[in-house]
Amino acid sequence: MAGFPEDQYQRWRRARSVSAQLREQERPQPPPERLLQLIWLHQRLRRDDVHTTDGQPLVVLHPGFWNREAGPDFREAVIQIGEPPARVGDVEVDLWPGGWSQHQHQVNPAYRKVILHVVWESPGTASGALPTMAMREWIDAPLAQLEPWLGGLNAAELPPALRGACVDPLSRLAAGGFEELLRQAARVRLEQKAARFQARARHAGWEQALWEGLFGALGYKHNVWPLRRLAELLPRFRAGVDGRPLSARRWQVLLLGVAGLLPDPSARPFRGVDAFLIALWNEWWRERARFAEELIPRGLWRFHGIRPANHPARRLALAAHWLADPAWLDRLEGWLVEDIPDRRLPATLLERWQVAPHDYWSWHWTLRSGHLARPRPWLGQQRVTDLAMNVVLPWLWSRAGTGGDPALLGRAEHRYFAWPAAQDNAVLRLARQRLLAGRSLPRPRRAADQQGLLQIVRDFCDHADALCQSCPFPDLVNAAGLSGGQPGEVD
């Protein structure tokens, strides 16, 4: 083209390379940790030459899955240090070797599976207890070149080389085959959850089984067990009131007090303690001795990495209001017999569960947080979907099945399969990348399809390593003879 020299683009590239080298030399600071994590994830290393700081050859068969929550940066990596065999474990990325002790990882049980410490650079070659790799020595291009390349990637995406061995077999399934596979997996999940409710109901009654399921789900993976334990104590809290309902405030005193989540207002480090907290504390103070044996040990709670909306104190306050409402269970059962359009299911359940605005909880996330600029609801639609798919619908389905009521059974099952999908969580995102190469689930998006995908992860991925070794799923999909031809038909 006139006016555009033939080697223009090459010159731009060379200019970029020179400026990159200059920037590299001028770089005053070590790179951000996130860049190191991206280099590790994409293995931008001279992979046939990498050694640990004590001189052992390091072969990375799989860098592991990036963990965006508390704990080591990468889970389930497969690496070989020195002689075979390769080992499966976690990888922690830090700027310096000292980060390990500085962050107290050596005493944190979440880090006990770490088999490699990846650092930017290491001052020496000393052999430590934990194998260490100093990345600076092994990157395959200057950092100034890697930085824009990695910055241009979607960091949330799994590199293509790390996708699961089932991606191709799944993508070859005939039209409708993949949808049916997800549906069947989702049904297995529904049956398993329902069976647990049925077993628990035999010993504790249906209502108690429901509360235990709800409390566990309100614990939102970090605090499932302490919340479940509190639900097991509900009959103990109710003892001595002769069937009279407890007020929402009374439930909060008992639940938060036994949970150990009521801060002592006199020990609070800041002024202006809310009168609501003082009132709860004063009431709990008189009761404490009575529940001394039931107190939940502080170490059982996990607060790191949870959103304020999911703080267990806030969830317990919500449960307290539900427990205090004598019509709550009737409303739930009434919801099942109402005719409701599928798209309105989450909103209508949320309406039945929403609690009136509260002077304290609408304006504070937790019992320790400050006053919010605007009021917050108790519950959002995302959490309602979790509670519906994991607790309420399996419970209603199980109860209807046990009671021999085919009409209610059919309604509960219909709602389970028709419920609109919620946003992907971290597990679902990884599953979509690993099994579907990031493609979407069938449309319209249904929560049951997400449940089906989670069930496949549980049944297959959780029993194989990151390399998919020994996973029979790809062969099973192939052998099912449902192939429909070219890859790419999943979406």
Ligand code: SF4
């Ligand atoms: S472990 Fe099995 S199911 Fe999971 S991604 Fe690999 S091949 Fe697929």
